[in-house]
Each structure stands twice: as C-alpha cells, then as structure tokens.
C-alpha cells in the first residue's frame with residue numbers, strides 16, 4: 001500500500017507563486033505515489049490576527065485553487081481542518097503530554113513572536129502540537145517537508161514516541177522525507193524575505209489567479225540591483241529570484257538560462273520571466289473559472305473530503321481515548 005502523507009496549507013491570504021512552486025505542484029506530482037490527505041489548515045491560520053468575515057471565502061477559494069492546480073479530489077482526500085473536530089481534541093490530549101521545554105526550543109515561534117512574545121496568542125506557541133495532531137491523527141508514515149518545517153516534524157516524532165511509551169503503541173511514528181531543495185520563491189519587493197500570503201503590498205507576490213497584465217506589472221517592478229550580469233548568484237537575491245522562478249516553471253537548465261540571457265538586460269529578463277509565469281498560470285486561471293462557475297461544486301468536494309477523512313480520524317481518537325483511560 002502507498003505510504004500515507006498529510007500536507008497542509010493555510011488559508012491566511014491569497015495563494016501565491018511560492019506556494020505553487022514550493023508545495024502545490026509537488027503535491028500534484030506525488031498524487032500517484034502516495035495516499036494523500038491534503039488539508040486546508042484554517043485552525044493554524046487563526047493563531048495570528050485575522051478577519052473572521054473573510055475566512056470562509058478564503059477557505060473555499062484556496063480549495064478551488066488547489067483543484068485548479070491539479071489536486072484530484074477523487075484520488076486524494078481534500079478537506080478542511082475545522083470540519084474534522086478530532087484535530088483539536090487530539091491537540092489538547094497531546095499538549096498535556098508535551099514538555100514545555102520541547103515547545104520553547106521551536107525556532108519558528110521565536111521568529112514569529114519576536115519581541116511581542118508576551119502579547120501573542122498562546123496558540124502560536126502550541127501551534128506545533130496542532131501540527132503533530134494533524135500528522136498523527138491519520139497515522140501518517142511519511143512527511144515530505146522543506147527545511148523550515150523539519151523541526152516541527154521532529155517534534156511530531158518525539159510526541160508520538162513519548163505517547164507510545166507512556167500509553168502503549170497508538171501512533172505511527174512519521175518519517176520526515178526532506179524534499180530535494182525545492183525552489184524557495186522570495187518576495188518581489190524584498191528578495192531577502194520569502195514570498196508570503198500574509199505580507200501586504202501590491203508588489204510583493206504573484207497571486208495564482210492574477211491576470212496576465214498584473215503579473216507583468218508586478219514582475220516589471222521586482223527589485224533587482226545595479227549590476228548587469230544575469231547569473232544564478234545568491235549574493236544578488238533579486239536576479240536570483242527571477243531566474244529561480246524561470247528555472248522552476250520552464251524546466252530549462254540553469255546554464256541554458258544563463259547562456260540565453262548573456263548580453264541581455266534586466267528589462268529582457270523581467271519580460272521573459274513574466275511570460276513564463278503567465279503561461280504556467282493560464283491553465284490554473286482557466287480551470288479555476290470552470291470550477292467556481294457552480295458555487296456548489298467546491299462545497300460538495302469539501303463535504304466529501306470531510307466524509308472521507310473522518311473515519312481515519314475517529315479510529316485514531318478512539319484508540320487514544322482508550323489508551324489514556326478517558327472512555
């Protein structure tokens with residue numbers, strides 16, 4: 001049987017080119033290989049301030065984008081985290097079994113909370129336990145991760161191992177599979193920071209549903225530098241980012257791309273990268289328009305996803321409650 005994989009994406013803003021290149025298209029490519037659970041993790045997205053009135057439409061938009069990108073809801077389970085209440089139930093039971101010191105070591109909390117540590121919601125601190133619950137609830141055996149999430153997957157393994165020692169074997173201990181260095185897409189307005197859904201700014205990200213002209217304008221305004229040579233040089237993050245986007249979407253060799261741009265200027269680079277992006281995203285926009293033409297389609301897909309996700313979640317919770325003496 002194919003290994004089971006859980007992958008999550010937050011409805012924390014408009015899905016962007018970084019999400020596509022770094023995650024979604026790999027998920028699409030791996031659909032044959034794994035038994036996939038793709039989850040829109042709305043309970044993760046509420047760990048920072050958000051607009052409640054927008055959340056429902058963001059969730060539905062993100063689901064439609066995932067399907068438009070090629071996630072097949074018949075092959076894979078596509079669902080919303082808050083539709084399966086076992087995620088939060090398991091989180092509490094795991095929190096009670098997670099030493100504070102383990103959470104205090106999580107670098108992402110330190111990065112995200114920064115100097116506001118005393119004021120941020122406690123959910124930001126316990127977020128990695130919700131992530132562990134996501135993974136363990138489905139007895140996930142493989143977790144493909146990027147470098148930034150490796151520490152959280154290690155934590156999930158530690159939590160599972162500790163629980164199994166204390167209460168008996170309940171959880172599959174997941175193995176992290178570090179993906180080949182997936183392309184990391186940086187902000188167009190500041191190429192030293194990753195492209196993010198939650199960063200505001202007209203010229204920060206390329207949305208997966210952006211119109212071609214908007215894509216051209218945004219890439220046209222991308223921050224570069226005052227040099228000339230067009231090379232994959234990490235010391236020059238703006239040009240490096242544009243070339244990385246080109247490479248990820250065109251599939252051409254890095255050396256072939258560099259050779260192609262020899263003697264050309266940044267204007268040519270931006271124009272050509274914009275066309276590569278426009279072409280790559282055209283089918284996504286087309287398919288999104290088809291899927292959303294009937295507003296009931298997405299609700300139906302998510303309802304079915306919930307029905308398919310719940311049996312596995314309920315079975316795990318039943319074992320957890322029994323092991324902990326709760327029922």
Ligand code: AQP
Nearest residue numbers: 009010012018019022023183184185194195196197198
């Ligand atoms: N800039 C990026 N380049 C490559 N991959 C990226 N991912 C996110 N940004 C980039 C990958 O997208 C997947 C889903 O991400 P997420 O929703 O779980 O949260 P995130 O990583 O925190 O993404 P964002 O867009 O930056 O959201 P916010 O602003 O809410 O924090 C992940 O696999 C991630 O690696």
